[in-house]
Amino acid sequence: xxxxxxxxxxxxxxxxxxxxxxxxxxxxxxWEGVRNYQARNYMRDRMRPGDGVxxxxxxxxxxxxxxxxxxxxxxxxxxxxxxPSSAYHDPKSTPENPRWMLVDVKLDRIFTKPLxxxxxxETTGLxxxxxxxxxxxxxxxxxxxxxxxxxxxLAS
DNA sequence: GCCAACGTTGGC
DNA sequence: GCCAACGTTGGC
Numbered sequence: 001x002x003x004x005x006x007x008x009x010x011x012x013x014x015x016x017x018x019x020x021x022x023x024x025x026x027x028x029x030x031w032e033g034v035r036n037y038q039a040r041n042y043m044r045d046r047m048r049p050g051d052g053v054x055x056x057x058x059x060x061x062x063x064x065x066x067x068x069x070x071x072x073x074x075x076x077x078x079x080x081x082x083x084p085s086s087a088y089h090d091p092k093s094t095p096e097n098p099r100w101m102l103v104d105v106k107l108d109r110i111f112t113k114p115l116x117x118x119x120x121x122e123t124t125g126l127x128x129x130x131x132x133x134x135x136x137x138x139x140x141x142x143x144x145x146x147x148x149x150x151x152x153x154l155a156s
Numbered sequence: 157g158c159c160a161a162c163g164t165t166g167g168c
Numbered sequence: 169g170c171c172a173a174c175g176t177t178g179g180c
Contacts, residue, residue: 010177010178012177012178036163037163058177058178058179059177059178059179060178062179063178063179117179134160134161134179135160135161135162135177135178136161136162136178137161137162137163137176137177137178138162139177
Protein backbone atom coordinates (compact mmCIF):
# COMPACT_ATOMS: atom_id res chain seq x y z
CA UNK A 1 0.00 0.00 0.00
CA UNK A 2 1.48 3.29 -1.06
CA UNK A 3 0.17 6.82 -0.97
CA UNK A 4 0.12 8.53 -4.31
CA UNK A 5 2.18 11.64 -4.79
CA UNK A 6 1.46 14.65 -6.94
CA UNK A 7 3.59 16.57 -9.41
CA UNK A 8 3.60 19.46 -11.80
CA UNK A 9 5.24 18.91 -15.17
CA UNK A 10 5.99 21.73 -17.60
CA UNK A 11 5.83 21.50 -21.33
CA UNK A 12 6.08 24.18 -23.97
CA UNK A 13 2.95 23.83 -26.09
CA UNK A 14 4.91 24.75 -29.22
CA UNK A 15 6.99 21.64 -28.57
CA UNK A 16 4.46 19.27 -26.98
CA UNK A 17 1.05 20.41 -25.80
CA UNK A 18 -1.66 18.63 -23.84
CA UNK A 19 -3.52 18.35 -27.13
CA UNK A 20 -0.56 16.48 -28.58
CA UNK A 21 -0.82 14.14 -25.62
CA UNK A 22 -4.53 13.62 -26.36
CA UNK A 23 -3.59 12.48 -29.87
CA UNK A 24 -0.77 10.19 -28.78
CA UNK A 25 -1.27 6.40 -28.87
CA UNK A 26 -3.09 5.36 -25.71
CA UNK A 27 -3.03 9.09 -24.77
CA UNK A 28 0.39 8.34 -23.28
CA UNK A 29 3.92 9.53 -23.98
CA UNK A 30 7.48 9.01 -22.73
CA TRP A 31 8.46 12.27 -21.00
CA GLU A 32 11.55 12.72 -23.16
CA GLY A 33 14.22 15.36 -23.04
CA VAL A 34 14.59 16.18 -19.35
CA ARG A 35 18.24 17.13 -18.90
CA ASN A 36 18.24 18.45 -15.39
CA TYR A 37 19.42 16.25 -12.55
CA GLN A 38 16.87 17.29 -9.97
CA ALA A 39 13.98 16.70 -12.37
CA ARG A 40 15.51 13.37 -13.37
CA ASN A 41 15.82 12.35 -9.75
CA TYR A 42 12.16 13.05 -9.14
CA MET A 43 11.21 10.76 -12.03
CA ARG A 44 13.77 8.10 -11.15
CA ASP A 45 13.45 8.05 -7.38
CA ARG A 46 10.13 9.48 -6.36
CA MET A 47 7.50 8.92 -9.03
CA ARG A 48 5.29 5.87 -8.96
CA PRO A 49 2.67 4.68 -11.44
CA GLY A 50 -0.64 6.27 -10.48
CA ASP A 51 0.88 9.52 -9.20
CA GLY A 52 -1.11 12.61 -10.21
CA VAL A 53 0.35 15.18 -12.61
CA UNK A 54 -0.64 18.78 -13.25
CA UNK A 55 0.12 19.50 -16.90
CA UNK A 56 1.51 23.04 -17.21
CA UNK A 57 2.05 25.01 -20.41
CA UNK A 58 5.19 27.14 -20.07
CA UNK A 59 6.35 29.76 -22.56
CA UNK A 60 2.69 30.01 -23.46
CA UNK A 61 0.14 32.78 -23.73
CA UNK A 62 -0.94 32.70 -21.05
CA UNK A 63 1.11 30.20 -19.03
CA UNK A 64 -1.38 27.86 -17.36
CA UNK A 65 -2.21 24.49 -15.88
CA UNK A 66 -4.22 22.97 -18.70
CA UNK A 67 -5.16 19.57 -17.36
CA UNK A 68 -4.15 16.50 -15.41
CA UNK A 69 -2.28 13.33 -16.22
CA UNK A 70 -1.09 10.19 -14.50
CA UNK A 71 2.35 8.65 -14.15
CA UNK A 72 1.94 5.51 -16.25
CA UNK A 73 5.22 3.59 -15.87
CA UNK A 74 8.22 3.08 -13.68
CA UNK A 75 11.35 5.00 -14.65
CA UNK A 76 13.45 3.73 -17.54
CA UNK A 77 16.26 5.18 -19.68
CA UNK A 78 15.29 8.03 -22.01
CA UNK A 79 16.00 6.54 -25.47
CA UNK A 80 16.70 9.95 -27.01
CA UNK A 81 19.97 10.24 -25.07
CA UNK A 82 21.46 7.48 -27.26
CA UNK A 83 20.21 8.91 -30.57
CA PRO A 84 22.84 11.07 -32.32
CA SER A 85 20.13 12.59 -34.50
CA SER A 86 18.09 13.73 -31.52
CA ALA A 87 18.30 17.20 -30.05
CA TYR A 88 18.39 15.42 -26.69
CA HIS A 89 21.39 13.27 -27.58
CA ASP A 90 23.96 12.98 -24.80
CA PRO A 91 27.30 11.65 -26.07
CA LYS A 92 28.45 11.00 -22.51
CA SER A 93 25.63 8.55 -21.89
CA THR A 94 25.71 4.85 -22.78
CA PRO A 95 23.07 2.11 -22.62
CA GLU A 96 25.27 0.35 -20.03
CA ASN A 97 25.39 3.49 -17.93
CA PRO A 98 22.46 5.71 -18.86
CA ARG A 99 22.41 9.17 -17.41
CA TRP A 100 18.80 10.21 -18.12
CA MET A 101 15.65 8.46 -17.00
CA LEU A 102 12.01 9.14 -17.75
CA VAL A 103 8.50 7.91 -17.01
CA ASP A 104 5.49 7.54 -19.26
CA VAL A 105 2.75 10.11 -18.71
CA LYS A 106 -0.86 9.38 -19.62
CA LEU A 107 -3.54 12.01 -20.12
CA ASP A 108 -6.30 12.11 -17.56
CA ARG A 109 -8.29 15.23 -18.28
CA ILE A 110 -8.09 18.49 -20.22
CA PHE A 111 -9.55 21.40 -18.28
CA THR A 112 -12.38 23.13 -20.12
CA LYS A 113 -10.87 26.37 -18.90
CA PRO A 114 -7.10 26.55 -18.32
CA LEU A 115 -6.01 27.77 -14.89
CA UNK A 116 -3.74 30.66 -15.74
CA UNK A 117 -0.64 31.43 -13.78
CA UNK A 118 -2.21 34.76 -12.91
CA UNK A 119 -5.25 33.04 -11.44
CA UNK A 120 -3.13 30.54 -9.53
CA UNK A 121 -0.96 33.32 -8.12
CA GLU A 122 -3.97 35.12 -6.68
CA THR A 123 -5.47 31.99 -5.12
CA THR A 124 -5.17 31.75 -1.36
CA GLY A 125 -3.38 28.55 -0.42
CA LEU A 126 -1.34 28.24 -3.59
CA UNK A 127 1.37 30.72 -2.57
CA UNK A 128 3.60 27.76 -1.82
CA UNK A 129 3.48 26.20 -5.28
CA UNK A 130 7.04 25.83 -6.52
CA UNK A 131 6.13 26.76 -10.08
CA UNK A 132 4.84 30.12 -8.86
CA UNK A 133 8.06 31.07 -7.12
CA UNK A 134 10.04 33.79 -8.82
CA UNK A 135 12.90 32.36 -10.83
CA UNK A 136 11.62 28.80 -10.58
CA UNK A 137 12.84 26.98 -13.69
CA UNK A 138 12.61 23.35 -12.65
CA UNK A 139 10.41 21.51 -15.15
CA UNK A 140 9.18 18.89 -12.68
CA UNK A 141 8.17 19.92 -9.18
CA UNK A 142 6.36 18.25 -6.26
CA UNK A 143 2.81 19.35 -5.48
CA UNK A 144 1.41 19.04 -1.97
CA UNK A 145 -1.93 17.27 -1.35
CA UNK A 146 -3.45 20.63 -0.38
CA UNK A 147 -2.19 22.34 -3.53
CA UNK A 148 -3.49 19.44 -5.59
CA UNK A 149 -6.98 19.58 -4.12
CA UNK A 150 -7.15 23.38 -4.40
CA UNK A 151 -6.15 23.26 -8.07
CA UNK A 152 -8.72 20.56 -8.83
CA UNK A 153 -11.34 22.59 -7.02
CA LEU A 154 -10.52 25.62 -9.16
CA ALA A 155 -10.79 23.47 -12.26
CA SER A 156 -14.14 21.96 -11.38
C1' DG B 157 12.29 40.70 -27.95
C1' DC B 158 14.11 41.63 -23.31
C1' DC B 159 16.42 40.20 -19.53
C1' DA B 160 16.66 38.30 -14.64
C1' DA B 161 17.41 34.09 -12.64
C1' DC B 162 19.28 29.86 -12.81
C1' DG B 163 22.24 25.62 -13.96
C1' DT B 164 26.36 23.94 -16.14
C1' DT B 165 31.02 24.09 -17.83
C1' DG B 166 35.76 24.39 -17.60
C1' DG B 167 40.11 26.95 -16.60
C1' DC B 168 42.84 27.57 -12.89
C1' DG C 169 37.00 23.48 -5.16
C1' DC C 170 36.20 28.16 -6.81
C1' DC C 171 33.92 31.03 -9.72
C1' DA C 172 33.59 33.63 -14.21
C1' DA C 173 31.62 32.83 -18.45
C1' DC C 174 28.23 30.95 -20.91
C1' DG C 175 23.73 28.94 -22.35
C1' DT C 176 18.92 28.28 -21.18
C1' DT C 177 14.43 29.15 -19.20
C1' DG C 178 10.35 31.44 -19.14
C1' DG C 179 7.50 35.39 -17.53
C1' DC C 180 6.61 39.66 -19.10
